[in-house]
Amino acid sequence: MIKAGVIGATGYVGTELIRLLEKHSDVELKYITSKSYVGKSYDEIYENYRGVFDMECHEQDIEKIADEVDVIFMALPHGIASKEIDEKILEKAKVIDIGADYRISDQEVYESWYNTEHGSPELLKEAVYGLCELKREEVKKTRIVANPGCYPTCSILSLSPILKEGLVEEDSIIIDAKSGVTGAGRSLNIGTHYTECNESFKAYGIASHRHTPEIEEQLSEVSGSDIVLNFTPHLVPMNRGILVTAYAKLKSPKSYEEIKAVYEKHYGDEHFVRLTKEGIFPETKWVKGSNFCDIGIKVDERTNRVIVVGAIDNMIKGAAGQAVQNMNIMFGLDEKSGLEDVSIFPG
Amino acid sequence: MIKAGVIGATGYVGTELIRLLEKHSDVELKYITSKSYVGKSYDEIYENYRGVFDMECHEQDIEKIADEVDVIFMALPHGIASKEIDEKILEKAKVIDIGADYRISDQEVYESWYNTEHGSPELLKEAVYGLCELKREEVKKTRIVANPGCYPTCSILSLSPILKEGLVEEDSIIIDAKSGVTGAGRSLNIGTHYTECNESFKAYGIASHRHTPEIEEQLSEVSGSDIVLNFTPHLVPMNRGILVTAYAKLKSPKSYEEIKAVYEKHYGDEHFVRLTKEGIFPETKWVKGSNFCDIGIKVDERTNRVIVVGAIDNMIKGAAGQAVQNMNIMFGLDEKSGLEDVSIFPG
Amino acid sequence: MIKAGVIGATGYVGTELIRLLEKHSDVELKYITSKSYVGKSYDEIYENYRGVFDMECHEQDIEKIADEVDVIFMALPHGIASKEIDEKILEKAKVIDIGADYRISDQEVYESWYNTEHGSPELLKEAVYGLCELKREEVKKTRIVANPGCYPTCSILSLSPILKEGLVEEDSIIIDAKSGVTGAGRSLNIGTHYTECNESFKAYGIASHRHTPEIEEQLSEVSGSDIVLNFTPHLVPMNRGILVTAYAKLKSPKSYEEIKAVYEKHYGDEHFVRLTKEGIFPETKWVKGSNFCDIGIKVDERTNRVIVVGAIDNMIKGAAGQAVQNMNIMFGLDEKSGLEDVSIFPG
């Protein structure tokens, strides 16, 4: 049994982690912490756990927790984890940080986009960007994983194969992304007040969203050349799910079959990446509640562009689920352990 | 391993059954049938199963299926199951009918409310009304279970204890119930067209809904006297969940503690019935995706009424989940097998 | 032209008032105030007014405003208006208070349910409870109107006729009410955070909601005997609309036609109360965006109860619209002025 601690267990990502870890047959939850609910039993905060899980929330004493667990999941706002984690912690326990602090390898880029100081830049080199399908081998060996952002997970998985193969123009990429409201977390905000976002649709963070440099760094690495792209997130009036519609110009005309073959080569053996059949495209409902990333492609001969549509559950493959997948890889478990659920439909 | 067949696998209740049975560790799904999708693979119909479950849908040949399975789940519109099931089938396999055909013991009452002929009235006596918490011992021994309706499950569980104990006036009961739209099934209908029911709320079937005699029969049996009540269902613009608000007049004043004690006596050992703490009331989100029925009570001294609020997931405790719970009881399995999930929140 | 001021113009009720008054052909908006947005232009706060209405929000100096307008609308949280209004104000301008301060005639009852001191009890006698269809003559003559609460408007209109005629047992009344989320206002709250109330349904304020004494006082007056009843509000995941399902026991059996005749007698000449045909019941979508109250009735011979279903738009007939209707009456205008819109459907 892997002993696990969750730091920040009462945010939305935290509660999704609790749900996945609680039913993971190889994991024993030892410690959960919360800033707002110290001393409270978990089922008083999240009543779905009524009569099922009543562990008490503790203060966030990471050193102490590291003594008692094998793996620490950090589900905190950006800027905090990097001030808590250091060599001493990593000598005792593996860390999976679901926040943004270790996702960007260049300290300066991080600090300028996130407008905060990095607390442990010396660990940036060791931290592995845990997009499992791309970095499986590195994840196996590392002590610290930077769990990818929700939009980046879906965007990078959608575009990697054609960039890796050098099929599209590097400066032609546009990622138009749409997310359900859980992506904004549980903190109160006028923009996520029910009557302000229900029955409405909007873009936000246009040409300025913090997931942009994260996506660009990974796609640059994949393609071997500097990728600068447009990323536009939108807010969908629904609880969960991300859909990415990505556009890229083909360097030379290719057929649907040729492009499909490239995706199959890259993802044919991947359990959690599912390619749709020709003419079928992902919808968020089919992945909601699961760790899958569904991908569909279209080649538009009129414009010589590839349009790739990707879908994930932002809370699972885009956060807690991928964190568990990373844990599975780090500890040599079956990668699918604890992540077997398909979407509950209609759900 | 219990071999199972599902008749009507492609409706909403059918697909929820598939989901629960597929991950049930003691069950092997052997046969699924569909009226509309014969010959199609399951993941073409429900794309959440992409790459996960591609069993082919067969025609509905119940005799043949009965030869090959231990239990048959029927998820059909009312009036059909009773024409398919007979002694010969029951000699080969146990049957759990999720439709309405065997829920009402009096053939005439059934036929007048459902406006159809019953196909096998000779089985009405043997069929057990499978509200597990009330009929566990009978379910253990029967070959055929009438799985309760969604509204009745929530209504009867909410009101049984005080009626059993004779605490409330038998003619004072009002059940004001609210359901998500999955309750209306997958058949196209102007009332469940997205833009017709989104952002609106309505009552329907006022003083005429078919679940009325089902609730009355069970509550009459529990209380030992004839119950005639008002039941009013409403449509909530959301996918899943039922909330019941039930009102009853106390025969003599009782305190909250006294009434609570009655509920604890009845449900204290029940895993799937959860009583909320004083001042806390059920919300559908806390049970959605789970087999729980949450119940909260209020004693209003001003009016001398008890108000009971109950909540279930209409597709699980109100349909497929309770069917699996009945199967677990019939086959001597742990009653919780395959039903361990808590609600995915926010989901 | 009637000169009007709106105190509290930037809450949800305030903005609905602005919308209605802005297009009212007999009204000139002179002053708007806001606690949070002093100095801001209205279209910066509510962008639907972009390029259309850019009046500046002022501080709440009621004396000064009273000097310049004919009527003051107060759209404030309870407890504030009664401390601002006094004889001096009323000598200068008529007041329509959309808050709760003057709705309950008994100061003690108000103070115990609202847990605050009343600021001007001397005005309670003069204030008219502005449920237009019941109090039209009093509204014509008063200087101060207490605009009814949203739930009370729908509940009282639904039940008045049968209570007035003495047809139902006074202690048998149950009002099960459901409201969209605008009823909770614009203040941030975990309960109205999008992902907390979307896709869920709950009851709240069971046997303790502040609209209870308001409903009871008015129905007692109508019926001529003390009414004590159960009122249970619920939260519906939608923006607007209230549906009330009310139950009452008939003193002696009556047919649908007899009860319908009573409603027609009371509301036959009312423009804003619409009776549905037999077998048809109100849905919130048909009144959303309008000042109508739709009412449908059912007589259940099995239980000898009348079930009355009423629907309003909580922001219009339940707040700002009825306030305008009261103004129309107070100033001798056509009661329908500025309130001609039907529901935008699907909206």
Place this chain on the structure above:
Amino acid sequence: MIKAGVIGATGYVGTELIRLLEKHSDVELKYITSKSYVGKSYDEIYENYRGVFDMECHEQDIEKIADEVDVIFMALPHGIASKEIDEKILEKAKVIDIGADYRISDQEVYESWYNTEHGSPELLKEAVYGLCELKREEVKKTRIVANPGCYPTCSILSLSPILKEGLVEEDSIIIDAKSGVTGAGRSLNIGTHYTECNESFKAYGIASHRHTPEIEEQLSEVSGSDIVLNFTPHLVPMNRGILVTAYAKLKSPKSYEEIKAVYEKHYGDEHFVRLTKEGIFPETKWVKGSNFCDIGIKVDERTNRVIVVGAIDNMIKGAAGQAVQNMNIMFGLDEKSGLEDVSIFPG
């Protein structure tokens, strides 16, 4: 008074037309037709009209109607209007066709994208594409207006200024569009069944939607060169509203101020096109229920792209509202007549 007839009055566009025409002070509705509801009173079909508008639906006898009205609005599925309209009709009444039949000037292009024969190709030359802000002068003089599609209205208004001025590369345009579900109409369809599209998000018609050639033709005319672009519509789980996020590559770097100036030059005098301030972008809620098109722009210096966000109410500026605006222009009325409403918020 302008006498008007509405052909196809009971679809969603039809009912929106009825709502707008009914309250238009210069219009008298003389005739309404319906395929499904002949002989029915309008308030039986759409109950928001209960007690307000009970005109009877007639059969679709266009010749007869043309004799009695000044203008005929056609709200029919594509392919029908062009078979009904001919020179004889146009001699008697003006026609505003809200369907697709006259939107594309090239008969062959129309027939290949719509897969049907055109019924009156001889009228294609006379028909004016009624995007009012671009074609006002032509609309004034024509007898027949092709009312633009919903997506094209928003897309063309968003992109015209920069194409007109030749600022962006003609082959760089990507239009990623999102629409509420009313866009799919009232016909029953599994894709718009409540529980199938609620809480989900998807793309559809990728690189194949029929609005593509319509957008391309108009933008080509505006820019003076052949535009071939990518247009991808998506379905948002909400009733109303379209948001367009459009991307185009600048030919040479331009500042935000320079681009903004171009939009102000084009739309500065337009009542129904509203430009947002820097850093503010349109949201569908601010235009819902109104005839406005809100436009916001962003210049991304990193990628040298302009990102334009446009929002309309698909049923109003995208259909019935623009039809009324066209009527106002054709008959020399104030263009804003009957279109004064701002969005009801929260609505």
